[in-house]
Amino acid sequence: AMTGDLTHDAFLCGKLHLWQPKQGYRAATDAVLLAAACPAKAGQSVLDLGCGVGAASLCLASRVTGLVQTGLELQEDYAALARQNAAENGMALNVVVGDLTAMPAALRVGFDHVIANPPWYPRAGSPSPIAGRDTALRAELPLAEWVAAASKRLEPGGWLTMIFGTDGLPEVLACLGPRLGSAVVLPLAAREGRPALRVILRARKGGRAAFRLLAPLVTHQGAAHDGDRESYTARANAVLREGADLSAEFG
Numbered sequence: 001a002m003t004g005d006l007t008h009d010a011f012l013c014g015k016l017h018l019w020q021p022k023q024g025y026r027a028a029t030d031a032v033l034l035a036a037a038c039p040a041k042a043g044q045s046v047l048d049l050g051c052g053v054g055a056a057s058l059c060l061a062s063r064v065t066g067l068v069q070t071g072l073e074l075q076e077d078y079a080a081l082a083r084q085n086a087a088e089n090g091m092a093l094n095v096v097v098g099d100l101t102a103m104p105a106a107l108r109v110g111f112d113h114v115i116a117n118p119p120w121y122p123r124a125g126s127p128s129p130i131a132g133r134d135t136a137l138r139a140e141l142p143l144a145e146w147v148a149a150a151s152k153r154l155e156p157g158g159w160l161t162m163i164f165g166t167d168g169l170p171e172v173l174a175c176l177g178p179r180l181g182s183a184v185v186l187p188l189a190a191r192e193g194r195p196a197l198r199v200i201l202r203a204r205k206g207g208r209a210a211f212r213l214l215a216p217l218v219t220h221q222g223a224a225h226d227g228d229r230e231s232y233t234a235r236a237n238a239v240l241r242e243g244a245d246l247s248a249e250f251g
Helices: 031-038 055-063 077-089 131-137 145-152 166-175 234-240
Strands: 006-011 014-019 046-048 069-072 095-097 111-116 155-163 180-189 198-203
Touching: 006 055, 014 055, 014 077, 031 055, 031 111, 031 155, 031 198, 031 234, 046 055, 046 145, 055 069, 055 077, 055 111, 069 077, 077 095, 095 155, 111 145, 145 155, 145 166, 155 166, 155 180, 166 180
Parallel strands: 046 069, 046 111, 069 095, 111 155
Antiparallel strands: 006 014, 155 198, 180 198
């Protein structure tokens, strides 16, 4: 069981409530953005690699009904919270404990979608003193491993949707290889004129379309943080608070 305190946090304006550790890896806007960018449709299957407490999967379930959703999570305590969160929100999520580099036999099937929010912190970041957070945030596994695992799990024509730090983009693009194509990258900028520190990538198994780099999604209004107000841009507010999807951006 998870040791230490838990918080019960509202996502998508309270459409979803998730238990997560007060200290340790905590889901935030990345999970919501990832879910918004996944082009899943009712009846399709989705595998969430490194699902944590289930945030991305459950945000996706709140937008698209009738999905068959599976999460793979390395840490048993996070997996237990993901199961609890799914049950309490009345959603179906099959959570499997395991390592994506040694894929559990139960997951050696084809999925319509794979989503992933690989652990990340800036290269200069120091290790967290809190073990769970450190395991989650230290990028021990190269992004190439995440892409390879996703590629093997996807049905032909299936979509990979990932969110990660911009510094990992060269590695990810280099390892898409012949199996994953039609790649589209949406840069995420905190404010107009700021560098994009995060990106969302979508790629399709067997895709043949040219690579596309989209205009950035700017998440906050104004040039600087304005007190306690979130001050999201209208588009970011629609996605992060109202559960809109990002398909218009991807075209």
